[in-house]
Amino acid sequence: MLLKSVGQLITLRAMPSNDAHFPDPDLRRTFQQRLLRWYARHRRDLPWRKTSDPYKILVSEVMLQQTQVDRVIPKYKEFLRKYPSIGELAGASVRDVEATWRPLGYNIRPVRLHAIAKDTVRRRGGKLPDSLEELQALKGIGRYTAGAVMSFAFRKDAPILDTNVMRLLHRVFLGPGHPKRSKVLRHLWDLSAALIPKGRGYDFNQALMDFGALVCTARLPGCSTCTMRQICLSYPWTPDRNSRNRTGRPRRSVKEGSS
Numbered sequence: 001m002l003l004k005s006v007g008q009l010i011t012l013r014a015m016p017s018n019d020a021h022f023p024d025p026d027l028r029r030t031f032q033q034r035l036l037r038w039y040a041r042h043r044r045d046l047p048w049r050k051t052s053d054p055y056k057i058l059v060s061e062v063m064l065q066q067t068q069v070d071r072v073i074p075k076y077k078e079f080l081r082k083y084p085s086i087g088e089l090a091g092a093s094v095r096d097v098e099a100t101w102r103p104l105g106y107n108i109r110p111v112r113l114h115a116i117a118k119d120t121v122r123r124r125g126g127k128l129p130d131s132l133e134e135l136q137a138l139k140g141i142g143r144y145t146a147g148a149v150m151s152f153a154f155r156k157d158a159p160i161l162d163t164n165v166m167r168l169l170h171r172v173f174l175g176p177g178h179p180k181r182s183k184v185l186r187h188l189w190d191l192s193a194a195l196i197p198k199g200r201g202y203d204f205n206q207a208l209m210d211f212g213a214l215v216c217t218a219r220l221p222g223c224s225t226c227t228m229r230q231i232c233l234s235y236p237w238t239p240d241r242n243s244r245n246r247t248g249r250p251r252r253s254v255k256e257g258s259s
Contacts, residue, residue, distance in 0.1 A: 022194055023173055027231060031172065032197050032204065034227045039207035042214065044069075047076060049206065054128040054153035055086040055117075058141075061148045062113050067104055069213070075104055087126050090117040112140030130154045143189070148205070157201035159192035161185075164212025165205075169195075171216060175233035 022028070046069065048060035059079060063072045082100055083089040089097065094114045101110035116138050120128055128149065129135055135146035143161075150158035161169075169188050170179035179188060196204050215222045221237050229235045 022191060028195055030231060031195065031228070035207045035211060036197075036200075036203060038215075038227050039203065039210060042210065043206065044210055044214075047073060048152075052153055052155070054130075054149055055089075056080060057153045058116070058128065058145070058149055059113065061145050061152075062109050062140075063104060065109060065145075066106060071104065075101070085126070086117045086128070087121055089114060090121040090126075116140050128153075130156075132158060151201040151205045155202050157196045157198065158205075159189060159196065160205045160208070161189055161192050162209065162212075164216075165192060165208045167218060168208060168212040168216045171221075171234035171237060172228055172232045176237070 023031070048057055051057065060072070060076055063076055063079075079100055083092060083097070092114070094111060097110045097114045098107060101107065119138060120126060129138075130150070132143075132146050132150055135141050135149055136143060141149075147158040147160040150156040151160065166179045166185075166188055169191055170177065170184070173191060174184070174187075177184075179185065192208075215226055216228075219239075223229060223232075223236045226232065226235070
């Protein structure tokens, strides 16, 4: 589902939340509108965005785990030429699947993907489930991958939180700091869900990932031209500022705190 016009954006509304720590509705709406305007102009042309097949989207999401997009694209195309359906992947030997996967690395991933395919064919007639709970019940599919399949294949308003999205939401709404602490992660998952404009999970989640990958990058974010700079609690981002906690005091390193 592609954006038809920027004019659509004025009607967007975030999913309701009762958490008093979430941004107010006006701020959420501003974030939604600015993000989707940016995405309408700058979205990446990626092969897995040209399909709604849950199997093909699952393959792309597993491949993209800790791997750069430009390395994944040719391998994704090769993999699907060899295993165009979940049934053909399930019928292959795990050794052949591992060989086809190389040299992407993290070689437990093709083993898990092959096991998911076999389980899906054996227990579900080759159809991936269309609920978060059932997807996560498949060994090897975590919360992020399940959310990605739900939003990109089944067009549901399911939250996602990969590294790029985590960094973007933390910087804009929480300020400088480190987003991988357990309490912060729980909050970011809730925030990711609350921000989705109703019925727009596909575009919104794709936009979050693109913006994090292209603008709100880890080391050299494009703060000077960022459309979020007026509302971002981390603006202007610098490595020194990011090393400080919410009170503004420098964080102690592990070495400093281990005496």
